[in-house]
Amino acid sequence: MTGAGVTGAGVTGAAVTGAGVTGAGVTGFGLERLSLNQATVKHLSLADAAALCARHGISAIGVWRDRVAEVGLDHAVATVRTAGLHVSSLCRGGFFTRADAEGYRAALADNRAAVAEAAELGADTLVLVCGGLVPGRRDLGLARRMVADAIGDLVPAVQRVGVRLGIEALHPMFCADRSVISSMGEAVDLALQFPADAVGVVVDTYNVWWDARLTDGIARAAGRIVGYQVGDWVLPLPRDTLLGRGHVGDGVIDFRPITAAITAAGYAGYVEVEIFNADVWAASADQTATKVQERFAAIL
Amino acid sequence: MTGAGVTGAGVTGAAVTGAGVTGAGVTGFGLERLSLNQATVKHLSLADAAALCARHGISAIGVWRDRVAEVGLDHAVATVRTAGLHVSSLCRGGFFTRADAEGYRAALADNRAAVAEAAELGADTLVLVCGGLVPGRRDLGLARRMVADAIGDLVPAVQRVGVRLGIEALHPMFCADRSVISSMGEAVDLALQFPADAVGVVVDTYNVWWDARLTDGIARAAGRIVGYQVGDWVLPLPRDTLLGRGHVGDGVIDFRPITAAITAAGYAGYVEVEIFNADVWAASADQTATKVQERFAAIL
Numbered sequence: 001m002t003g004a005g006v007t008g009a010g011v012t013g014a015a016v017t018g019a020g021v022t023g024a025g026v027t028g029f030g031l032e033r034l035s036l037n038q039a040t041v042k043h044l045s046l047a048d049a050a051a052l053c054a055r056h057g058i059s060a061i062g063v064w065r066d067r068v069a070e071v072g073l074d075h076a077v078a079t080v081r082t083a084g085l086h087v088s089s090l091c092r093g094g095f096f097t098r099a100d101a102e103g104y105r106a107a108l109a110d111n112r113a114a115v116a117e118a119a120e121l122g123a124d125t126l127v128l129v130c131g132g133l134v135p136g137r138r139d140l141g142l143a144r145r146m147v148a149d150a151i152g153d154l155v156p157a158v159q160r161v162g163v164r165l166g167i168e169a170l171h172p173m174f175c176a177d178r179s180v181i182s183s184m185g186e187a188v189d190l191a192l193q194f195p196a197d198a199v200g201v202v203v204d205t206y207n208v209w210w211d212a213r214l215t216d217g218i219a220r221a222a223g224r225i226v227g228y229q230v231g232d233w234v235l236p237l238p239r240d241t242l243l244g245r246g247h248v249g250d251g252v253i254d255f256r257p258i259t260a261a262i263t264a265a266g267y268a269g270y271v272e273v274e275i276f277n278a279d280v281w282a283a284s285a286d287q288t289a290t291k292v293q294e295r296f297a298a299i300l
Numbered sequence: 301m302t303g304a305g306v307t308g309a310g311v312t313g314a315a316v317t318g319a320g321v322t323g324a325g326v327t328g329f330g331l332e333r334l335s336l337n338q339a340t341v342k343h344l345s346l347a348d349a350a351a352l353c354a355r356h357g358i359s360a361i362g363v364w365r366d367r368v369a370e371v372g373l374d375h376a377v378a379t380v381r382t383a384g385l386h387v388s389s390l391c392r393g394g395f396f397t398r399a400d401a402e403g404y405r406a407a408l409a410d411n412r413a414a415v416a417e418a419a420e421l422g423a424d425t426l427v428l429v430c431g432g433l434v435p436g437r438r439d440l441g442l443a444r445r446m447v448a449d450a451i452g453d454l455v456p457a458v459q460r461v462g463v464r465l466g467i468e469a470l471h472p473m474f475c476a477d478r479s480v481i482s483s484m485g486e487a488v489d490l491a492l493q494f495p496a497d498a499v500g501v502v503v504d505t506y507n508v509w510w511d512a513r514l515t516d517g518i519a520r521a522a523g524r525i526v527g528y529q530v531g532d533w534v535l536p537l538p539r540d541t542l543l544g545r546g547h548v549g550d551g552v553i554d555f556r557p558i559t560a561a562i563t564a565a566g567y568a569g570y571v572e573v574e575i576f577n578a579d580v581w582a583a584s585a586d587q588t589a590t591k592v593q594e595r596f597a598a599i600l
Binding site (some may be wrong): 093133138139146171172173176177180181182185209210211212213237239241251252253254 | 370392402433439440444471472476477480482483511513537541551552553554
């Protein structure tokens with residue numbers, strides 16, 4: 001495996017036509033590694049977000065499925081290719097922890113559709129937010145087994161099209177309702193149960209920065225890191241703790257040791273700036289893109 | 301060490317005069333193990349909280365320092381003894397991560413005072429909320445080293461009076477501003493650096509329930525568990541996430557496996573119900589005490 005091989009594009013050989021910079025072509029850790037996750041400019045359509053990236057010289061984008069559905073997959077693929085953008089991730093699959101068999105089958109079907117979309121878009125990974133407790137149940141072990149089973153069920157489809165699933169540990173404050181996978185170590189333990197060409201982990205600073213065992217977890221994830229998302233932890237937390245992220249540098253996270261660990265683990269893919277924040281969403285998208293680049297250059 | 305020896309009272313031999321049930325006297329896991337943490341009836345003075353416990357046949361109380369300061373230590377000691385109450389914990393010491401030497405010295409002095417108060421009250425443990433990031437610094441390792449140094453500095457004073465410090469892992473959502481000790485495993489690793497008669501851990505369900513490694517952490521804490529606090533995780537989280545706790549059974553936490561792990565680790569002390577919740581505080585204290593007992597009997 002080459003240094004760049006940890007990205008989906010490198011491992012799977014999925015063609016990323018039209019991309020100015022492919023994962024395999026990334027050599028430094030400058031602005032060419034920057035990808036803008038669409039959630040940072042939540043109010044823009046995919047076309048507008050792609051145009052924003054092109055205007056600012058940002059070479060990759062993290063795409064959200066609702067924005068793909070809005071225009072249809074073929075159109076979405078054409079949009080990112082015409083803009084010369086690499087798709088660093090498709091957000092998102094997961095939410096496997098359903099209370100009934102029908103719900104579980106529906107979740108699997110939806111995830112298979114997401115896998116197909118990720119393949120068409122040439123995305124390095126399909127990000128998984130695995131799901132919280134099973135509704136009406138308090139059994140964390142049950143929920144975690146259900147997540148593992150679901151990922152196992154998806155592996156054949158994933159391998160057929162050459163996409164990698166990226167298990168994202170969410171912050172423990174989301175354990176009940178969004179993801180029972182609550183730490184980097186747990187995400188790695190889960191990923192290691194499956195073939196490396198099918199399942200990896202996504203590291204998101206907002207979710208894992210607090211963990212004393214983070215460096216160990218990242219080291220164990222060598223060869224499995226399929227995405228790196230950055231956003232800062234800003235106090236006080238807002239009413240909706242999903243929206244507590246800030247621009248890199250506005251909060252308390254020390255990005256350098258995390259980035260160093262990820263680099264040491266061989267990750268050479270894109271670094272997505274993903275900020276869920278009402279104030280950022282209220283700003284002009286061009287201002288946001290400029291600030292994202294300035295902070296990225298200064299801190300990452 | 302006897303089964304009951306893991307409580308401060310058992311290990312240190314600190315006399316708990318006037319207590320109807322001492323830690324060493326607890327044999328079952330019924331209501332006689334219940335302790336009411338004063339924070340659950342936040343608006344009551346120590347005298348009123350003690351009277352509430354006596355009225356409801358609750359034999360132990362978790363005491364807060366501000367309520368002790370309000371009446372003076374001698375008066376506080378007399379109050380709990382007259383009421384026949386055992387003091388399961390004194391809340392709280394900690395907040396060691398100060399930016400300047402003077403602040404650090406002041407924190408240590410305050411913690412030494414808290415140790416002396418805990419000894420006078422015959423408390424099983426002085427609960428430590430260790431402190432968040434050092435103000436103006438993003439270095440988690442620095443903050444964690446400062447916490448370890450401070451605990452080391454306190455050990456002689458603690459051993460002199462026969463109190464045990466109880467390191468409480470707080471939920472990772474409080475890592476930045478309240479405690480850089482964010483998981484059970486981390487709390488245990490820290491406690492194990494010090495003599496067992498001086499430093500243990502407090503397990504608080506609200507803070508640690510999400511952790512896939514919780515059972516391992518608790519098992520490693522055998523002989524070091526000096527307190528067990530229960531409160532439920534209720535969705536949605538309120539604006540102030542400190543207040544997201546609910547009565548046992550109102551939320552998503554599965555208490556039985558946690559309790560089983562703690563029992564297996566040899567803990568035979570009190571179980572404190574500690575609920576920070578604006579609605580609970582608005583209820584009548586007698587209603588709250590009744591509900592606490594009902595839920596304790598049904599679930600714990």
